[in-house]
Structure formats: structure tokens, C-alpha cells
Amino acid sequence: xxKRAFLVGSILIVWTLAALFWPVSLRISRDxxxxxxxxxxxxxxxxxxxDKQWCLPPQLDxxxxxxxxxxxxxYEDQYFDYHPGVNPIAILRAAYLNAKHxxxxxxxxxxxxxxxxxxxxxxRTLFQKLIEIVLAIRLEAQYSxxxxxxxxxxHAPYGSNIRGFSAASFRYFEKKPDQLSWAQAATLAxxxxxxxxxxxxKNNEGLKAKRDQLLSKxxxxxxxxxxxxxxxxxxxxxxxxxxxPLAAPHLTERIHLENELPVVYxxxxxxxxxxTNFFLKQHAAQLQQMGIMxxxxxxxxxxxxxxxxxxxSQNFDDLENQGRVDGVTSQRSSGSILKPFLYxxxxxxxxxxxxxxxxxxPTYFESFSPNNASEQFSGIIPAxxxxxxxxxxxxxxLLNMYGLTKFYNLLESAGVQTLFRTADDYxxxxxxxxxxxxxxxxxxxxxxxxxxxxxxxxxxxxxxxNESHRLLISSGASNLILEEMKExxxxxxxxxxxxxxxQKPIAxxxxxxxxxxxxxxxxxxxxxxxxxxxxxxxxxSNKGLSGMxxxxxxxxxxxxxxxxxxxxxxxxxxxxxxxxVKICSETGFYANPNCANVELSRVPVNMKPMRICPFHEKRxxxxxxxxxxxxxxxxxxxxxxxxLRYPPDVNYYLWKNGGIVEAIPxxxxxxxxxxxxxxxKIIYPLDHANLFVTKDFDGSYQPVVSRLATQFPDREVFWxxxxxxxxxxxxxxxxxxxxxxxxHQLAVVDSEGNRDEVGFSVIIx
Ligand SMILES: [Zn+2]
Ligand SMILES: [Zn+2]
Numbered sequence: 091x092x093k094r095a096f097l098v099g100s101i102l103i104v105w106t107l108a109a110l111f112w113p114v115s116l117r118i119s120r121d122x123x124x125x126x127x128x129x130x131x132x133x134x135x136x137x138x139x140x141d142k143q144w145c146l147p148p149q150l151d152x153x154x155x156x157x158x159x160x161x162x163x164x165y166e167d168q169y170f171d172y173h174p175g176v177n178p179i180a181i182l183r184a185a186y187l188n189a190k191h192x193x194x195x196x197x198x199x200x201x202x203x204x205x206x207x208x209x210x211x212x213x214r215t216l217f218q219k220l221i222e223i224v225l226a227i228r229l230e231a232q233y234s235x236x237x238x239x240x241x242x243x244x245h246a247p248y249g250s251n252i253r254g255f256s257a258a259s260f261r262y263f264e265k266k267p268d269q270l271s272w273a274q275a276a277t278l279a280x281x282x283x284x285x286x287x288x289x290x291x292k293n294n295e296g297l298k299a300k301r302d303q304l305l306s307k308x309x310x311x312x313x314x315x316x317x318x319x320x321x322x323x324x325x326x327x328x329x330x331x332x333x334x335p336l337a338a339p340h341l342t343e344r345i346h347l348e349n350e351l352p353v354v355y356x357x358x359x360x361x362x363x364x365x366t367n368f369f370l371k372q373h374a375a376q377l378q379q380m381g382i383m384x385x386x387x388x389x390x391x392x393x394x395x396x397x398x399x400x401x402x403s404q405n406f407d408d409l410e411n412q413g414r415v416d417g418v419t420s421q422r423s424s425g426s427i428l429k430p431f432l433y434x435x436x437x438x439x440x441x442x443x444x445x446x447x448x449x450x451x452p453t454y455f456e457s458f459s460p461n462n463a464s465e466q467f468s469g470i471i472p473a474x475x476x477x478x479x480x481x482x483x484x485x486x487x488l489l490n491m492y493g494l495t496k497f498y499n500l501l502e503s504a505g506v507q508t509l510f511r512t513a514d515d516y517x518x519x520x521x522x523x524x525x526x527x528x529x530x531x532x533x534x535x536x537x538x539x540x541x542x543x544x545x546x547x548x549x550x551x552x553x554x555x556n557e558s559h560r561l562l563i564s565s566g567a568s569n570l571i572l573e574e575m576k577e578x579x580x581x582x583x584x585x586x587x588x589x590x591x592x593q594k595p596i597a598x599x600x601x602x603x604x605x606x607x608x609x610x611x612x613x614x615x616x617x618x619x620x621x622x623x624x625x626x627x628x629x630x631s632n633k634g635l636s637g638m639x640x641x642x643x644x645x646x647x648x649x650x651x652x653x654x655x656x657x658x659x660x661x662x663x664x665x666x667x668x669x670x671v672k673i674c675s676e677t678g679f680y681a682n683p684n685c686a687n688v689e690l691s692r693v694p695v696n697m698k699p700m701r702i703c704p705f706h707e708k709r710x711x712x713x714x715x716x717x718x719x720x721x722x723x724x725x726x727x728x729x730x731x732x733x734l735r736y737p738p739d740v741n742y743y744l745w746k747n748g749g750i751v752e753a754i755p756x757x758x759x760x761x762x763x764x765x766x767x768x769x770x771k772i773i774y775p776l777d778h779a780n781l782f783v784t785k786d787f788d789g790s791y792q793p794v795v796s797r798l799a800t801q802f803p804d805r806e807v808f809w810x811x812x813x814x815x816x817x818x819x820x821x822x823x824x825x826x827x828x829x830x831x832x833x834h835q836l837a838v839v840d841s842e843g844n845r846d847e848v849g850f851s852v853i854i855x
Pocket of ligand 2: 718719720721722723724757758761762763
């Protein structure tokens with residue numbers, strides 16, 4: 091009998107222990123609000139959890155503040171630190187009180203039991219109460235007091251849809267929990283007891299009475315002194331619920347969609363974000379009066395690659411004007427803002443230096459004929475000026491020389507992620523805004539240039555160290571281009587020059603896309619990269635849109651608010667990045683022996699060898715200095731001259747722009763060899779031909795397409811109609827001619843001076 095009792099007893103004990111320690115997880119819910127924090131860990135934005143409640147994730151607060159703990163335990167569960175999950179005295183007392191009042195006036199629940207109830211989330215029946223008691227004991231057996239208290243405080247209801255002390259602390263007092271006063275801690279202690287009845291703003295008297303009662307109790311227990319008590323009584327009860335902040339709404343929206351982490355630490359600098367937003371809003375208000383509705387801006391710290399501010403539109407809540415669209419990730423035509431990368435890469439390639447002359451004359455590249463925005467041609471212009479004036483023809487020529495595919499690959503490696511078509515599909519217009527880019531990617535590009543050609547990703551996530559750095563442009567070439575882009579005086583910017591002339595330097599570039607749909611201003615200092623885009627999200631064009639005037643001023647407003655680093659140096663150019671070579675002062679190429687003025691110039695140390703100056707040459711004249719002679723036709727006496735000779739199309743535009751162009755003397759007519767023969771031949775129209783041209787339906791004449799045969803298709807060919815220069819062609823043996831009735835003369839000259847000409851008549855039908 092005894093044995094049997096012992097056996098039953100043993101089984102019971104084992105069973106009880108097993109039940110007690112059978113693992114139970116301390117988990118009321120894992121449904122938290124996503125919290126997105128700025129770099130200084132203040133709130134950028136808090137999202138409702140899936141239950142439409144504000145319940146902040148527990149990892150936000152490392153500790154429960156001592157005063158809150160004391161206030162909560164004093165109010166809810168004085169013996170919390172000692173009881174095993176249930177407090178029998180409290181239960182008996184509650185039963186007695188409930189019986190006496192014939193209704194439930196006290197639950198007698200410990201905090202652990204309340205946690206158990208929240209975990210079970212069932213109706214308050216007597217049976218349910220028993221289950222809670224058992225669960226409470228099991229929780230106590232398996233978890234520390236701190237873990238249980240924290241679970242309680244993290245999920246306790248605080249009125250409205252606010253759950254947990256952390257959300258309550260912010261929404262009632264706009265504070266982090268560790269900054270709560272005793273009066274505030276006491277308020278938060280009494281709120282969960284009857285969150286529906288006591289509610290700030292609704293029943294202040296009732297809430298205040300409860301709080302003050304608790305404060306008296308804290309005084310009696312000597313948790314607070316008399317002075318704290320009296321001051322606490324004077325503190326007002328919160329009268330409203332303070333909304334969570336909403337900063338960087340587009341970025342936080344993007345993070346919310348991309349990232350499921352309950353707490354996201356970003357790199358956003360609250361004050362830079364605030365001020366960028368402020369200036370952008372102000373600027374957009376002016377633009378909107380002109381019918382330009384949208385703008386966005388992005389600021390990146392070049393040293394860290396971290397995004398400091400991210401303003402996706404003029405106003406997140408401007409629903410009428412698509413304010414919810416995130417301009418920072420929108421694909422827009424790049425306009426001219428890719429040009430600096432081509433110029434820098436072309437330096438490394440040995441194609442240009444800042445002073446190297448590039449032709450600026452009408453040119454046909456197969457079927458593509460770019461035009462400058464001004465529709466003026468300077469003839470020939472130094473690369474740096476072509477970049478600053480943002481001339482299209484020199485940029486296209488340079489891209490043609492550099493290689494379209496090579497440049498396309500460079501852009502991709504540097505971080506442009508929106509090149510959806512092939513290089514050939516874009517063609518040479520790629521450099522003029524033919525492709526779409528995002529402000530986000532442009533920040534990567536300009537930041538890379540500012541870092542001496544070292545390109546890497548940028549990030550808005552804190553601690554997101556970037557490991558992939560790609561050196562795509564040499565430090566020397568980057569610095570040479572940044573130096574040119576520092577130039578503030580730009581055409582049409584006299585007003586801004588005066589306004590911004592004396593402020594800190596920035597290397598910047600503007601861009602206006604074809605058809606006035608996008609205006610860009612992008613700039614970099616050693617510390618910062620700023621991208622500003624202005625336009626209409628719906629793609630509507632606006633004649634008033636210009637990178638310089640519409641986007642430029644905002645760039646400078648933002649630049650002004652950015653903190654300067656300790657060393658105010660401009661982009662560091664290490665002497666070892668450069669070497670010195672002899673450069674022709676007038677043309678910017680490697681000097682040849684005939685160059686009149688030669689100077690030592692700094693060039694990137696690994697720059698590929700450059701072309702020898704093609705414009706200075708030795709000219710040998712006969713005694714009379716009337717004819718050019720060669721070794722086959724010079725006499726005993728001849729004269730040598732060093733001359734600067736540009737191609738005929740350049741001369742034409744130099745002359746048109748008021749320059750004096752010296753005529754080239756003809757070759758000695760008595761020369762037995764002269765020149766190459768029949769290198770160029772116009773095959774249409776034929777010499778002496780009569781052309782019948784028909785009128786189109788709209789009254790215009792159809793163009794006559796001339797055709798040319800050449801032995802050297804890669805040579806540039808210059809076309810003249812009735813002595814008027816038409817343009818030049820490369821690898822394109824034809825040119826459409828708009829002809830009036832009557833006699834015409836068409837001439838072609840190649841870069842080596844070979845020529846052919848035909849005369850013909852046009853008869854209009
Ligand atoms: Zn020269
Ligand atoms: Zn000769």
C-alpha cells in the first residue's frame with residue numbers, strides 16, 4: 091500500500107515537474123510596428139503593425155527605466171519580485187471583494203497572470219482564470235522576472251491603439267522611456283489598468299486622481315521624496331496624443347516595402363533632411379507657379395557613401411500633383427549630366443586634356459546629326475569650355491572617338507542601373523540624354539568622381555559597409571575634370587554668379603533634357619554629393635525648365651546647409667597622380683616640333699599617349715612665298731614656316747564667328763606629283779546634270795540625296811554647296827541637299843585636302 095502511494099506520489103511529482111518545465115514560449119505577439127530611425131536613432135517614421143496598432147518592437151529599449159518599473163509594480167503587483175506567478179492572498183482578497191460587491195471589482199491578477207491572459211487572449215471565465223494561473227506558474231518557472239515584466243510592458247494597452255510603454259511614452263510625452271519623469275512614469279503605470287475608461291483628453295480628472303493616488307503610495311513607500319512628490323502633482327496630464335514624426339516619407343516607404351526588419355537604422359541626418367525638405371518645398375512652390383510641379387533631391391556623404399537626406403517629391407501629401415511618386419528612383423532623361431564622365435574617361439584614354447581643342451562644327455554620324463542647344467558652332471573649342479558650355483557636338487565627337495560601347499560599359503560599372511537597351515540601340519545620343527537615369531544612380535556617379543574615380547554603391551542603411559569599390563577613372567583625370575566643373579560663371583548665370591559667387595566651391599553640372607522635360611543640377615564637394623531634379627512626374631514639358639535656372643538655385647541652397655568638414659581643402663590632388671609632359675599651348679595636344687608655344691602640363695600619370703598636335707605644321711614655300719612646294723618640286727631656295735592649320739570646316743566657322751582665317755597657298759602648279767588622284771568622287775548628282783525635283787503634298791521640295799565614293803571611308807569629308815559649308819560626314823557617303831531651282835555647285839574636300847566638285851541645275855516640277 092505504502093509502495094503504491096509512493097509510486098503514485100512519484101508519478102505525480104514527475105508529471106507536475108514535467109508540466110511545469112514543459113517549454114512554453116513567453117510570447118504575447120510578435121506583431122510590431124516597423125520603426126525606421128535616423129542616424130541619431132530618433133524616429134523618421136513608425137508604421138502601424140498589421141493589427142493597426144502602435145506597438146514598438148522591444149529591441150528599441152535596452153532597459154525598462156527604473157522609475158517606470160517601480161511605479162508599475164507599486165500599482166499593479168507589489169509582490170511581483172517574490173511571488174511564483176500567483177499571489178494567493180491577492181486572489182483571496184479579490185474573491186472576497188467580488189463576492190461582497192456582487193461583481194468583479196478586482197482581478198487579483200499578478201503581472202505574470204496578465205501576461206498569461208494576453209498570451210491566451212480568451213474571455214475571462216473562471217476556467218480561463220485557472221488556465222492563466224497554471225500558465226503563469228509555468229512562465230515563472232522558465233523565465234526571469236525581468237523577461238516577464240518586459241513582455242508585459244511591451245504589450246500593455248495604453249488607450250486608443252497604443253500598446254507598450256515605448257509607444258505610450260512617445261505618443262503621450264514625446265519622449266524616450268528613459269527620459270520619463272516620476273509623474274509621467276506614474277501616468278503610464280495606471281493607464282493599462284483601464285485603458286478604455288481613462289484616456290488622456292477624455293477623462294483627465296479621473297486619470298489625474300489615479301496618478302496622484304499612485305504618487306502618494308510611492309511617497310509612502312519612500313520611493314520618491316516629498317519634493318519630487320509635490321512637483322509631480324503639479325505636472326499636467328497629457329491632453330492629446332502626439333503623432334509619430336514623418337520624415338523622409340518616400341525613403342521610409344521604400345524601406346517598408348523592401349525590408350521586414352522591425353527596427354531599421356538609416357543614415358538619414360535629421361537636420362539635413364529637414365532643411366533639404368524645407369528648401370525643396372519652398373523652391374517647388376515658386377516652380378509650381380510656372381507649371382513645373384515636381385522636384386526631388388538627394389544628398390550623399392562622399393566619405394561614407396551614406397545618404398544624408400532623401401526628399402522624393404515636393405510634398406508627400408500633394409496628391410493632386412503626384413506627391414507620392416518617389417523622384418529619387420524615377421527614370422528620367424539624363425540631359426547633359428553624363429558628359430563629365432566622358433570627358434574624364436577621355437583624358438585617361440589620351441584623347442584630350444582640359445585645353446585640347448575639339449571640333450565644334452555640324453557633323454553627321456551616319457544618320458545622326460547633333461546640334462548645339464544654341465544652334466551656334468564655334469568651329470573649334472577647348473574640351474573644358476565644351477564641357478562647361480555643355481556643347482553637344484564636341485561631346486558626341488568625343489564619344490565617337492572614345493567608343494560608344496566602352497562608355498556604356500563604364501556607366502554600367504559606375505552604377506547606372508537603367509541602361510535597358512544595348513549600346514548600339516542608344517547610339518551616340520547616349521551622351522545627350524538618350525538614356526534614362528535615376529537621381530539615385532547619378533548620386534553614385536558624381537560621388538565616385540568626387541572620390542577620385544573610385545565608384546561604389548551608396549546606402550541609406552546604417553552599418554551597410556560597401557565592399558565593392560571600382561576604380562574606373564584615374565584620380566588625376568577626376569581631379570582635372572572636377573577643377574573645370576568648379577567654374578561658376580556660366581552662360582546665363584550672371585545673376586546667380588553674384589548671388590553665389592563668394593560661397594564655398596562646388597564642382598557642378600546642369601542638364602536640361604530634350605524637349606524641356608527634365609532639369610538637373612548635380613554637384614560634388616570633397617564631402618558631399620547633391621543631386622537636384624526638377625520637372626513634371628507626368629512627363630509634361632515646360633519651356634521654363636532649365637537645369638541652370640530651375641534646378642541650380644536649389645542645389646546652392648542645399649549646399650549652404652551642409653556642414654563643412656574640418657579641412658576645407660578642395661579635392662586633394664596627390665602629386666604622384668600626375669606627371670608632366672610637353673603640350674602645345676594653343677591646341678592642347680602633345681607638342682610636335684612645329685608647335686609655336688610649348689608648355690609643361692600636368693597629366694594623369696597613367697594617361698595613354700596622346701596624339702601629337704595635328705594643327706601645327708611646317709609649310710615649305712617657294713622663293714616667292716606664293717606656292718607650297720614639296721621635295722619633288724622645290725628649287726634651290728625655299729622658305730620654311732611653322733603654321734597653324736585647321737581643317738576647312740573649322741576655318742569656315744572661325745571665319746563666320748569673326749575670326750581671321752589665312753588662305754592656304756596653292757601647291758606649286760609645276761609639281762610633277764601633286765597629290766593623290768581620284769580619292770574622292772561625287773557620283774550623284776553628276777556633273778552638268780539637270781535634276782527634276784518634285785513638290786511634296788505640303789508644298790516643300792524633296793531633298794536631293796547626293797552620293798559620294800571615297801577610297802578612305804574613315805576620313806572626314808567636308809561638303810560645300812555653292813561655297814556655303816553644309817557640314818562634315820564620317821563613314822556616311824551621302825548627304826541630303828535642300829535645293830532651290832537654278833544652277834548649283836557641290837564640292838567635297840577630305841581632311842587630307844583631296845577634293846571633287848560638280849555643277850548641276852535643278853528644275854522644280
Ligand atoms: Zn601645336
Ligand atoms: Zn610638289
